[in-house]
Amino acid sequence: MRVIFTGGGTGGHIYPILAIIERLKETGISKNDEILFVGTKRGLESKIVPHAGINFKTIEIQGFSRKNLIKNIETVKLFIKATKEAKKIISKFKPDVVLGTGGYVSGAIVYEAAKMGIPTLIHESNSVVGLANKFLGHYVDKICYTFDDAAKQFSEKDKLIQTGNPRSQQVLNLNLEKIDLAQKWSLNPQMPTVLVFGGSRGALAINQVMEAALSEFSKKPYQVIWATGQYYYGSVKEKLAGKRIPENLRIVPYIDNMPALLPQMSCVVSRSGATSLAEFTALGVPVVLIPSPNVTHNHQMKNALDMEKAGAALVIPENDLNSNNFVSSIDHILLDSEYASKMSTASKKLGVPDSANQIISVMKALQAQK
8 A cells, every 4th residue: 555644843743653654564554665754844754754764755834823924925825835746746656545644734735635536534643633634624535533522623523533543552562671670770660650751852840840849759659750851951950969869769861762661650740742642541551741831722731631531640730830739649649559540441441552553444445445
């Protein structure tokens, strides 16, 4: 099966595609030269996708501005130009199916493919549907989604299929050697451990509340791994210079192999991006979520509230975050094994262990209808 994938800007648009591609190759449905990823030069995809050994092409496109109307005239011109570039790429590659995950680049590629009569589908990984996917919902053949709330935002009910996030299946199938906590950080592998992190770059608010709560952890019957993010690591170490660091706490810049560490975590404190939530629900890890307020349509808060409603997370809005509710939320999970177990069960119910397979089945069905 020849497939064009498109999506960009953030990891939430890229990692689901990588999970599907990995499964297509594993099953022999598609070879590497039958797969093409179309993104932009500016987006995160320009680094991640070529590094993964996947064929990659770019088109020039930008998003609409709510404040600058003159810039929007340029955006419309770019979109028209981008659809022409998209048509050339599609005509040359001759895909059987085109799949988009969001971002303006997917708007141009999937829209043009649909106009050309090529089977198309989109995947929405967040609770709040992005502008590109909302626009494309009118034109595509199928709409795959993760959260129930996303389905309510599409009017094309006959196209909807709840598949979950394919990153869940990828994480479950990874045959990784677990990180040795004793060897790597001199921690006790038998003791409950909480991981606190704010993504690869880190999160200032999470780091600040960790600094404020630092002394609290010395009294706890659990261990803490605090991943500050590479960007903040130097400043955190500087602020803590001369302060007593609890013996049960380790400060690291980032976790370079998260799926190898997560199965050993009793609890995780994190932002609530779609990719992270797919990993947590795949493994049933109890979580405290502190959604980032710096995202479009506040979608991280909506993601987190969906998790909380299902009993799979505790949520602290960043504006309400303080050392008291931060530590007490972690305690609530780690000091009450029955509660933690219920949360883990609820989390696993949200995970879809065969998500990538389900999406590939939709793709094959569309190919068969050509």
